[in-house]
Amino acid sequence: MNMAPWLRKFALTAHVTFSVGWFGAVAAFLALAIAGIASSDAELVRGAYLAMRLTTWSVIVPLAFLSLASGVVSSLGTSWGLLGYYWVLVKLLVSIFVTIVLLTHLQPIDLLAAVATGTSAISSEHRSQQLVMVIASSAALIALVVLTVLSVYKPRGMTRFGNR
């Protein structure tokens, strides 16, 4: 079912906006995560983890779902479809995977923010969570770059659904 051109443009604009916003928010998260693990300033570290929780819940999670939903709408509203082409299908799977990984990391993000709120410093017991924040956000950034590359280059190939 193809959408009207104006609606298709609107959906595409929304998808690009949400996706770019998602990338930018994760980049900011990574900067905070690095500051949290590398800085010797206790106040900066506390502020970083509080900002990470706020950024995650108010920006990254909503944008992840909005990007995913707008991508599905955009693909279904054009001849690309959702499952007919490998690049669209791969984008969908990577987006879902990154969103699931994001959701599984909400608890450690909240934990670090709670520790930062309640104590004067982050102890070495939480070093692993701090490290995981850096690793996870770096991996998410790489995945989001991959999604952008797929969107721009549109590597060829139709799936068995597209060949029907």
Add this chain to the structure above:
Amino acid sequence: MLFIYSGSQGIDDMATDSSGNTVGGTAMRQDPAPNGSTPRWVKVFGVVTLIGVLVFIMLHFMGGAMEHGIDMGGHASPPGVTQHGVKSP
């Protein structure tokens, strides 16, 4: 390029028609894979992704080991040691 569609589409062409119609000012065409099999870029992408996911999971397990007081050398972290020079309560 080896396995990338050599079109001149940009990100603004995401809504272009897959059958070669002009949509949004740019004409594009997506050819099916030559023999109908899975394109090479998908296979390469799958392998690279699998390796990346395994590395990611491995790093998580290493983090879990650190969380339980075992560093990379197998030594236990002394309790009460804090980061940034401030002792935890």
